Amino acid sequence: MYTSLILSTILLSCIHGGLTIDCPKSSTKWCDNKDIAQACGVVDQCTKYVWNIRDVNDRVNLTIYYETLCPDCRQFISTQVWNAYQSILSIVNISFVPYGNAREVYRPETQLYQFYCQHGSDECYGNLIHTCVINLYPNTTAHLPFIYCTESTDGDVETVAGQCAEKTSIDYSKVSSCTQSRSGNQLQHVYAAQTEGLQPPHQYVPWVTINGQHTEEMEQEAEKDLIGLICKTYKGSNPPAQCKKNL
Numbered sequence: 001m002y003t004s005l006i007l008s009t010i011l012l013s014c015i016h017g018g019l020t021i022d023c024p025k026s027s028t029k030w031c032d033n034k035d036i037a038q039a040c041g042v043v044d045q046c047t048k049y050v051w052n053i054r055d056v057n058d059r060v061n062l063t064i065y066y067e068t069l070c071p072d073c074r075q076f077i078s079t080q081v082w083n084a085y086q087s088i089l090s091i092v093n094i095s096f097v098p099y100g101n102a103r104e105v106y107r108p109e110t111q112l113y114q115f116y117c118q119h120g121s122d123e124c125y126g127n128l129i130h131t132c133v134i135n136l137y138p139n140t141t142a143h144l145p146f147i148y149c150t151e152s153t154d155g156d157v158e159t160v161a162g163q164c165a166e167k168t169s170i171d172y173s174k175v176s177s178c179t180q181s182r183s184g185n186q187l188q189h190v191y192a193a194q195t196e197g198l199q200p201p202h203q204y205v206p207w208v209t210i211n212g213q214h215t216e217e218m219e220q221e222a223e224k225d226l227i228g229l230i231c232k233t234y235k236g237s238n239p240p241a242q243c244k245k246n247l
Helices: 036-042 041-050 071-091 123-138 140-151 158-168 173-177 180-195 216-233 242-246
Strands: 011-016 017-024 060-068 092-098 103-107 111-114 207-212
Touching: 011 158, 017 036, 036 041, 036 071, 036 111, 041 103, 060 071, 060 216, 060 242, 071 092, 071 123, 071 140, 071 216, 092 123, 092 140, 092 216, 103 123, 123 140, 123 158, 123 207, 140 158, 173 180, 207 216, 216 242
Parallel strands: 060 092
Antiparallel strands: 011 017, 060 207, 103 111
């Protein structure tokens, strides 16, 4: 389909936040997501002839409730979520809620929330870093590469965050300022409230909702084949090539 729109095969590669994405040889994949389209030099064509055809109301809403040092969360984000981001971003809105199984206590003397996390204070700090990055860089294409980098890299939380920020064009000085501010504390509280307000209540992490809904069957399918689940849920008339493989 895309061959008729784009006359020549462009073999380029781009660096998105320090992560190299090569232009696929097959033109049918060039409009699978914006990073690939940029690598192929066809963003304008994909926007005009492919992405604008997909009704924004048809996009699947995927929300991931997680905590930054949870092994299962790290595995899920660095494999299933990252693969979906690379392949089918044009049909899905991906949202992250970094809180998980933590709990919070409001301290009147400081007028701040104190957080207690399943994997200790390092995880609370990691959650706060992710919270600030998401707030400072709200576009998925800006914050997801950072989240992927930190979740797929072992090491000291602060060191890894700084290294991943540099790789993904995140201004870590702004992130650090956010983590030390009342605003950052309040932002973390918002995610706490969002997590505690889940219906049904979350029992574990990662906890996935699709269009605001959660079932055990959906969770198991997401952890096994997230792309397949999103493609099956998508009701638009023009699914990306990766979805056609899953039909």
